[in-house]
Amino acid sequence: MMIYLPIAEVSVNAFLLLGLGGIVGVLSGMFGVGGGFLMTPLLFFIGIPPAVAVATEANQIVASSFSGVLAHFKRKTVDLKMGTVLLIGGLIGAAFGVVLFNYLKALGQVDLLVRLCYVVFLGVVGGLMFIESLNAIRRAKGASSAPKRRRQRGWISKLPFKLRFQTSGLYISVIPPIIVGILVGILAAIMGVGGGFIMVPAMIYILGMPTKVVVGTSLFQIIFVTAFTTMLHATTNYTVDMVLAVLLLVGGVIGAQIGTRIGVKMKAEQLRILLAIMVLVVCGKLALDLLLQPGELYSIGAAGGH
Amino acid sequence: MRLALALIFLLLAPPAWAENVVLGLSQRSVSITTNFDGSEILIFGAVKRSGAIPEGPPLDVVITVAGPNQPLTVRRKARRFGIWVNTAEIEVDSAPAFYAIATSAPFREALSDTQDLRHRVSIPRAIRSVGAPMEVENAASFVQAVIRIRKANGLYQLRENSVEVAEQTLFKTSIAMPANLIEGDYQTRILLTRSGEVVSEFNTVIEVKKVGLERFLFNLSRQQPMIYGLLSLAIAIFAGWGASAVFRAFQRN
Numbered sequence: 001m002m003i004y005l006p007i008a009e010v011s012v013n014a015f016l017l018l019g020l021g022g023i024v025g026v027l028s029g030m031f032g033v034g035g036g037f038l039m040t041p042l043l044f045f046i047g048i049p050p051a052v053a054v055a056t057e058a059n060q061i062v063a064s065s066f067s068g069v070l071a072h073f074k075r076k077t078v079d080l081k082m083g084t085v086l087l088i089g090g091l092i093g094a095a096f097g098v099v100l101f102n103y104l105k106a107l108g109q110v111d112l113l114v115r116l117c118y119v120v121f122l123g124v125v126g127g128l129m130f131i132e133s134l135n136a137i138r139r140a141k142g143a144s145s146a147p148k149r150r151r152q153r154g155w156i157s158k159l160p161f162k163l164r165f166q167t168s169g170l171y172i173s174v175i176p177p178i179i180v181g182i183l184v185g186i187l188a189a190i191m192g193v194g195g196g197f198i199m200v201p202a203m204i205y206i207l208g209m210p211t212k213v214v215v216g217t218s219l220f221q222i223i224f225v226t227a228f229t230t231m232l233h234a235t236t237n238y239t240v241d242m243v244l245a246v247l248l249l250v251g252g253v254i255g256a257q258i259g260t261r262i263g264v265k266m267k268a269e270q271l272r273i274l275l276a277i278m279v280l281v282v283c284g285k286l287a288l289d290l291l292l293q294p295g296e297l298y299s300i301g302a303a304g305g306h
Numbered sequence: 307m308r309l310a311l312a313l314i315f316l317l318l319a320p321p322a323w324a325e326n327v328v329l330g331l332s333q334r335s336v337s338i339t340t341n342f343d344g345s346e347i348l349i350f351g352a353v354k355r356s357g358a359i360p361e362g363p364p365l366d367v368v369i370t371v372a373g374p375n376q377p378l379t380v381r382r383k384a385r386r387f388g389i390w391v392n393t394a395e396i397e398v399d400s401a402p403a404f405y406a407i408a409t410s411a412p413f414r415e416a417l418s419d420t421q422d423l424r425h426r427v428s429i430p431r432a433i434r435s436v437g438a439p440m441e442v443e444n445a446a447s448f449v450q451a452v453i454r455i456r457k458a459n460g461l462y463q464l465r466e467n468s469v470e471v472a473e474q475t476l477f478k479t480s481i482a483m484p485a486n487l488i489e490g491d492y493q494t495r496i497l498l499t500r501s502g503e504v505v506s507e508f509n510t511v512i513e514v515k516k517v518g519l520e521r522f523l524f525n526l527s528r529q530q531p532m533i534y535g536l537l538s539l540a541i542a543i544f545a546g547w548g549a550s551a552v553f554r555a556f557q558r559n
Contacts, residue, residue, distance in 0.1 A: 002485060004342040006520040007527060011343060011485030047486075059538045066546030074554075112391050227539050234535030238527050242538050243340070243519075249542055253549030290389040297383045298451030299392070 007241035008052040014247055016046065021060070021248035025255020028064045029071070030263040031200065031215065031275045036061050036193030036226075037122065038282055039248070048244065050111070055233035055240045056248070061194045061226040063249035064256040065219045071260040072216030079167035079213050083220040085174050086199070089181020090225040096182070097189025098232055104190075117191050119287045125201050126279030132205070133273035140269065168209045168217075177207060185225060194222040197279055204272075211268035325365075327496050327508035328352045335513040336483065336492075338520055344485040347371075347512065349408075350478035353498060363501040365474040366409065366416040370427060370497075371481050371512065373404030373461075374490030380448040396448045401433040403488050405462045408479040410469035418502030425497065425504060429453055429462050460484040489515050 003014040020042055024035035036057050043053035072078050104113055161174045180202045188195035196218050203214045234240040263271060332348035349369055359365075378401050381392040407427065409416040422428050435449050456462040461484060469479040491511045498506040516524055527534045 001341065002343040003340055004338055004485065004520060006516060006523045009486065009488050059542055062539060063542035063546040066543050067549045068546075070547065070550035071553075227542075230539060230542075231532075231535045234527070234538060235531040238531060240527070240535060240538050242523055242527075242534070242541070245538060246541060246545075249545045253545050256546075257549050257553040292390075293385070294383060294390055296451075296455065298448065298455065299381050299383075300378055300452055300455060 003243065003247070005048075005052075005241050005244050007239065008048050008056075008244060010047055010049075012046060012048070012244075017244065017247040018251040020046075021251025022255040023251075024248075025064050025067075025252035025257075026259040026262070027255075027278065028061075028196075028252065029068045029256035029259025029261075030266075031196070031259075031271065031278075035064060035196075035252070037118065037191070037197050038278075040191075040193060041118075041282070041286065048241075049239075051237060051239045052241050052244070055230065055237060056244045057193070058226045058229040058233060059240055059242075059245040060248040060252055062223055062230060063245075064252040065194065065223045065226065067253040068256040068260055069216060069219040069223060071257065072219060075216075075264070076167070077212050078216035078220050079165055079209070080220070081163070082165045082168055082170075082177060082207075082209070082213075083217045085163075085177045086181040086184075086217070086221045087224050089178040089183075090185040090188070090195075090221055091228055093182035093185020093187075094189045094225050094228055094232075095185075097186035098229075100186065101190050114191055115286060115290060117187065119283055119290065121187065121191075121198060122279050122283035122286070125198060126276050126283055128205075129201055129272055129276035130280065133269050133276055136269045137273065168207075168213050170207070170209065172207065180206060181221070188225055189229060194226050196222055197275075200275070211271070215263065325360075325498055325506050326354045327498065327506060328354050329496060329508060329510060331494075331510070331512065332480075333512075335515065336487070337515065337517040338487065338489070339517055340519055342485060342487075342520075345483045345487075346480050347483065348478065348480045349494070349496075350476075351496065351508075353475050353477075353506075359474050360500070365471060366411050366499045367469045367471055367477045367479075368410075368416050368427060368495075368497040368499060369408045369469060369479055369481075370432075370493075370495045371404070371406045371483075372402040372432060372493045372495075373514075374488065374492075375400040375402050377401075378452065380452055382448065382451075396435070396445055398433060398435045398449060398452060401435075401452055403461065403490070404483065404492065405429060405432050405456075406465070406481045406483075407463065408465045408468045408481065410467065410471045410477065412466050413464065415502065416466075416499055417497070417504070421499070421502060421504050425495075425507075427497070429464060459486065461486070483514075487514055 001014045002011050004011045020039065024039045027038065028035040039060070040053055040057050043057065044050055069078060162171060163174050164171045180199070184195040184199045184202065187198060199218045199221065200214055203209045203218065204211060209217070230240060329349070329351040336345045336347070353365065378398040379395055380398055381395040383390045384393040386393060407413070407429070413428065417427055422431060426432055430449065430453065433449055433452065453462055460482070469477055471477045492514055494510045494512050496508040497504050
């Protein structure tokens, strides 16, 4: 069934969108990532104008993250205090990121920058997680080696403004989470994603939060950052397509519910290595697009879009 | 030069045959609804004349349908430092968003090159591009790329021999409009020609517009962006909560 999107001004297959939303929703629920890093390139691929894809995707992430976070609230795997601290940084970062994005747009080549951002960040994050998870699985198998606690990080424990985060079982300064929030917020605005795929590893490896809490907390924070981004796009660029968003989020919220339940049944190491593989696959695809000669060298854009 | 040529043609042109078009359209307007999947428009008509059918070469019909004109930026990729990036761009001053030509004979037979130039009928002549920057080589290839890409999308069409003409009086054709149309007035032209010369021209407009939900959402997003954004968020939150509630109900059973 074909459906005409009022803002994107293209006609697409409704079931294709429902399916895409569903698959990305499952991943979103399993890993606590918004799924934007996967969905945004997929939307480009099926012919949605990039500006509309980025803005609408933000709106869809709100839905799937909200659905996912409710399931996590029920199991008390959301660290509200940590989430709020990260959110403060995230909103500052997102606002700054939009300013930076518009500045780069004026310089031209913003598409290339976004793609390079994807390749570099997905590559680094995916690679690190993959290696780390492999090591963790190997340690778990060799029963002789005692599990190492990774809580002691010299300089972070010396910073001021310490707060106790009971749900995460941490007593650390608020400065690292705020900085993480700002950095992820900037990247989220530039890349048009929720930023979960950077946030999740940052919470695990930099802040030392337990993996089970990380997913819910990340989703909690993503809801607000993407809601903020949606409003920004809707009021300045008029690029949020409600029909597209509804189709994606119907599939997405159902998928997120299924994904959350799958995630609970899996071990943290398995969860991490799967996420790492997925991130690397997307990274590889985007890198190939940059390296291989495209079939059509020319592209048509709206005038004035520098 | 172009003006001079046109003047010469005006002087040399044969006396106007009193042949006019009486036109019918299967639909005056195209409504874009939520399940819009392209549209086929039947264009038919008759030639009204005061006297008998003129002697000489038979009548040909050239029909064009042109969507709203838009300025475009066309970019070309090239390899830099091992990766493919946009390295050159030109602005095309005006190109129709949709352009279809239907003729009753091979294009050049139905319309001579000079008449094509004067009436801007063929696809390359419907696109206006003057301001190509000096540093961009081969600027014409950019316009060719626009035509190539849009032909592949069904947005530009040249359909020769697709107009049926009966008794040099009745004619009909159908124009297929793809699903990815944009709103606007689609200028429709019917040219009657004899041995490549235009003897009569008729213009009308097919209106393409969004209706119902499409119209409502589009207007809301432009006129009340704040409300539109909040509504989008409300739908998202509600859908997220709804799915969660439904699944919890399932699990309890």
